[in-house]
Each structure stands twice: as structure tokens, then as C-alpha cells.
Amino acid sequence: MKTRNLAKFLSKYFALILAMVMLFTACAPAGDIDDDDEYEEEYEEEVVVTNPDGTTTTVKQTTENGGGTANNGGSGSSTKSTTWGSNYIKTMSSTVAKKGIHVLMWRSYSKGEKAAVESFQKLTGCKVRTTVVPSGQYGTKLQSLIAGKDSPDVVCLDSDQYWPGLAVQSCQPLDKYTFRLDDSVWNKNQMNTVTAKGKTFGAAITGSFINEDINYLVYYFPSVLKQAGITTMPYDLWKSGKWNWDAAYNIAKTFYEKTKKTGIEFLDRDAWADSCGTGLVTYDYKNSTFTNNLANASKKKTIVNAWSQISKLQSANLCKESFDTAKLGRGDCGMYCSISYGVNSENDWFGSVSVSGGAKSVEVVPVPAASQSSAYVPYRSKTWGVAKGAKNVEGAAYFLRYYLDPANTNQENLYYNSKCKEVFKYITAASTKKTFMCAQSVVNYQTKAKFEEIRNKLSEAQSSAIQTVLDSYNPTITSAVNAANKLVSTRVK
């Protein structure tokens, strides 16, 4: 009896002590979460230097973690460089390669991309670990990994969803020397769209399918338009400088009258309007500010005129919004205004084409505007950044330099035909005027799906009512712009 009572007493108090210990130890700090600043850690590493005469020299040098250095030529001196050089891949040190790279993707790699990743691993000995997350969960997963100190080294910053919000909150600015940001290979135009206070959050290479797949184009099949009695193709009009809204309207109208099918279908109608060069919101990377263009009378007039074009198409029953690329291939619509993702034959948009000429006969032209000379290429930027707390920033720089390079993904052989290639190169050229479509991300950052509501209302409105619709949403856009500006000014130091 006494033993039983003693056992009960001891077990009760042991449980109490255990609970107290757990409580106090749980209250102890678990360690600091990395703040925005990179921590510095010096370590020695071997760097392979390519000398001017083509020979290589291995030198030991100390480096700062996250700030890597690279030597390009000379006699092995440890000078920081901001350009890559031709044999950059060989300059990746073994220390960096050993760490491996963690890439967070929203889809599986395409064949060309997979080949590029495998070749990178082979050349550098650096293992690439890829985590594929459905795009809807991308932000949550990224934030979880960062909080869990398992930050990915490479993340995709789709401007639609992640600029400025997630990019500024979860990614670190790219270091000028680690990424050799002065190198001409980088697409400064796209990278400026994710730059604030002189700090760039994402990398992009000019002309790469991987980050230039959300520029807007107009697709069509010549055989389908010819059957509808259209003799001059949009490509020919573009080549002769006559491709504009009116020409597109006439083609759509002729097609509709002959076939009773939709003249033109849009993935996103705001692309058709933004080709005028003025979207609802503009981003100025030099001042790191977003601007509501409705506040400027002359820009507002341009926007009203641009949206009137859609209204004109809508009133004549010539256009529709659609995600179905197969309709174009069946001849169920005359033209399709959508993203340049479809130009890459690996993405198989036109894999099931029943029109004469097959998939290889598809042609593209830039989105028209009031006149060809005044046309801008509307685009959403897709850049690649580095998450906060990433363990191998230098490895990420090498990986992105290699992975985004069109030469490494067999891109030249992936176009449907030479015309597609020509137009894609035109719209992605640095000299081509472009409109960065940032309104969606800014407005939706504050209120989810609000931009879609605005777009739908503008599309459905009569020409005379467009100004009224814009005025009614002006406060919403202003508020969203202010919120975005506040986010950038407070989060980017």
C-alpha cells in the first residue's frame, strides 16, 4: 500500500517536473532567423582562373559567403569581375560545386531544360536538387522553406504573382559581382522590372524561352485565313509596316463574315490594349515607384483609346477570351493573341492541329497598335532570383547563367519555323519597345482577383463608357499603387 502510494506520488511529481522542463526549454530562443542582411563567413577556396593565353591556374583565396569572387584572366590575381567571360563554367570552384544547388520550380523541366541541367551537373560536378511545387502553392512553399532554413537557391519570379510582394519579402538582391551584372548577356530590360533602389531581385537572359515566354504575340494559320478569303497575311502586313489595329480588325471581320467563327481570341485582353505603350500602371525602376497612369490626362486618353479597340471588336462580335489553343489548330478562330510560350514547339500548343499545313505552318506577329511604328510589345516579366537565406548564392549565379542561356537548351531547333523565330527574336530584342504589364500584380497584391474584375468590366463596356469604368476603378488602382510603393520603400533597404 505504502509502495503504491509512493509510486503514485513520484509519478505525479515526475510528470509535473517534466512538463516544467518542457515549458522552460521551449521558451528558450531557438536561434535567430536570418535577417535581410547576408551574414559573412570567410573561408578559403580554390578558384580556377582562365589566363589570357587559354591556360588555367588554380589559386587559393579567401572569399565571403554569398559574395563570391571570380577571376577572369590575368595571372591569378583575385580581382572582382562583373562580366562572365567565355569559359565561365570552368571558373566555378569545387567548394561551391560541393554545396549543390536547390531549385524551386512550379513545373517539371522540359526536355531542353532537363538536358541543360544535366549538362550543368556534368560540367561542374554540382548536384542540382529540384523541388517541383504546383504554381498555386509556390508562394506558401517558398515562405515555408525560408522559415525552415531550407531556402532554395533559385526561385522563379513571375511578375504577375510575385512582384513586388513575394519577390521583395522572400528574395535577396542579386550581388553585382556574384552575378556579374554588367555582363551584356543579361536582359537589363526585364531585370529593371524587378529592380528597386538600385537592387535587382531577378536575373534574365535576352531571348531565352525560359524567361521570355510571357511576351504577347498573335498566332494564326495561313491556310485558315486563306480559306476565309484573306489574301494578305498578318506577317506580310507586319513586314511591310502596315500591321495595326485596323488591319487586325479587318482580318477578324472578314474571317467572321465568311466563317461565322470568332475573328480573334485573347488569352488576356489587356495585352491588346497595352500595346499602345501605356498600361494602367507603370513601374519606374529608377525611382522605385509605381504610377497610376489614370492620374495623367494624356496617358488616360491613350488608355481609353486602346480599350476602345477591344470594345470595337467586342461590339462587332469579333473577339472572345479563351484559354483553348486547340481552337486555332482546328480552324475555329482566325487569330489568337497569347503569350510567346507557344512559340516553343516543346510546349506542344499545336501538337494536335487539323488544319492544312500542320503545326509547322503556324505564324506569329507582334501585337498591333494604332500604327506599327508606335507599337510596343506587351509582356510580363519572368526573372529568376535567389531566396533569402540561400546557402549557395554563387552556385545559383553559375546555374542561372548556364540554364537561362538559349544555347544550352537547344532553343534554336525548337521554333516551328523561321518566321516564328524571326518574330520571337524581334519581340525579345533589346531595341524593341516594350510595355511591362505590372497592373495585374499591383492591383491583385492588395485585393485578390480585383484586376480580373477591372479587365472584364473594361472589355464588356461600350466605347463611350470606358472612361466611366476607368474613373470608377481609379481609387482602387491608386490605393493599390500606394500599397505597392509602401511595400517597396519599406522592405527594400
Added chain:
Amino acid sequence: MAKEKLIIPGAQQTKSKLSKYQVQKQTKSVLVSIFRYVLLISVGYIILYPLFALIAYSIMSRTDLLDPSVVWISKTPSFNNFKNAWLGLDYLNGLSRTVIVGVVSAFIEVISCAVAAYGFARFKFKGNGFLFALVLFTAIVPVQVIAIPLYLNFRFFNLFGLTGLIGGIFGNPEFVFDLTNTPLTFYLPSLFGVGLRSGLFIFIYRQFFLGLPKELEEAAYIDGAGPLKTFLRVIIPSSGVVIVTVSIFSVIWHWNEYFLSVLYFNDNLPLSVSLTQINSRLSSLGVTFETQQGNMAAACLLFMLPMLIMYIFLQRKFIQSVDRVGIVG
């Protein structure tokens, strides 16, 4: 003498009144019957339409999918979509992962929720009501709200700091278990009654146990059984119907679980996540898919198949249990 027909004044009138009433009653019955069938067929069509569409699209070949005249019945049926779906889902690995993570976790939850609910139903202790309210609260709060803390909990699993205390003795005070990417992220919450929809299951069990006669337990206590033995020998055998109900719901919810799977796992994903990535996977495997619809439809059917088979076998018990437990939907 001729038999005189007895004539009751008004009798003729009464007979016709009855006929009228009968006719009305019959007409009403027919109309109600027609209305009932129309309603059931309409609702059935709405519920079954997606399934019929999936079956129809899954056996359509490329030609059929492009042919506008083909709506339901395929002209050139083909099972190529199933082959692509099997490949894209990495079906066997995905299925084994789903069973290991989801189904096992579901069965752990069925047991743990029963234990918790019995405590709430039969034992009077301070804070019973408050704790039960908290249990219901866990069922109301969406998991997305607590996603990051949940992730961190498993990423730095330290048993309220105990691992740090023990690790400190051996020179590593920051020692923690990283449970992410393991099935323990589902097993542990299920074991402690805070898994998927555990609050709801505890509520269902509790309501059922409250309805059981106390005399059963009293008889067990008189025979010298303790609470645990009573629970195992008396309550559980009497709770077959509610256990079947909760099991089916739990398995199906774990089978469909998507958000937490994406959060906790980086690779070896269960089928629910693979389903969303099938087209990009097929593209990366070099499979030039004809159109996405057929592959998706076939993939959805493959995903649903194990649950359909389970339901076919447990259908009778499930209907009985729903009837007795009173759970709808």
C-alpha cells in the same frame, strides 16, 4: 317475391364522392411520383455528369478529341490516355506513397479520435466543455491559416525543447528532428487527435457514445473491468457502424489531401499532387500528348479508382452506418 333493392337516399351520391376522392388521390400520387423521379434524375445527372465526362474523354483518341461531332461516344476509342496517365502520375510509386502516408494516417486517426471522444463522452472532469470547444475549434480553423507554424513545428521538431536539453548534455544544444518529407508529419497529428478533420471525427464519435446505454459500461465495471478494458471490450464492439463511417471519411480525406502534402513533401509526392503536375511531367518525359483533356480524364479516373473499389466493398455497411449515425454528406 322479388327481392327489393334497398335504396338508401343519398347513397348514390356518396359513392360518386368516394370515386372522385380516389381519383384525386391517385392523380396526386402519380404526379408526386413523376416529380420525384424528375428531381432524382436531374440531381443524379448533375452529380454523375462529371464522372460520365471523365469516362468518355479518357477513352477518346486524338482524332475524337479534335472532332466536334464526337461528344460522348468515341468513334475510335483508345486506351493511350491511360498509358500516358500511368506514366505521368508515376502511378505505382504515387499509389504506394499515398497508401503509406494517407491511408495509414487515416487508420491511426480513427483509433485516436475514438479514444479522445470516449473521454469527452463518459468522463466528467474540469474543463471538459472548454476542451471540447477547442476540439471543435480545430475543425473550424482552415489549415492554410496555420501552414507556416505547422511546417516549422515539423521542420524543427524538438518536443518542447527536450531534444535541445538532451542534445546539450551531449554537446549539441541545437539538436532537432527534421520530420519534413517523412510520413510522420501526418502520423503524429493523427496519433494525437489533431490530424485532418480530427475535430469533426471526435464530435461524431462523442455523439455516438453519448447515445450508447450506460448500463453496458456499468455491467462491465461491476465485473471488475477498468475504463480501458470497458472501452476495448464493450464500447468498441458496439461501435462498428460509427467506426466504418469515420474510417471511410478519414481515408477519403487523406486520399484527397493536397495542401499539406505540398507543404511537407519535396519529392515522392502522393497522387493528389502528381495529378496537378501530370501535363508538365509528360512533357518532360518527352511524351507528346495529343490533347490535355484525355490525359487528365484518364489520370482522374486512375486516381479515383482505389476509392471506388473501396466504396463498392463497403457500400452496404456505409449506408447502414450513415443511417444509424445520422451523418449526411
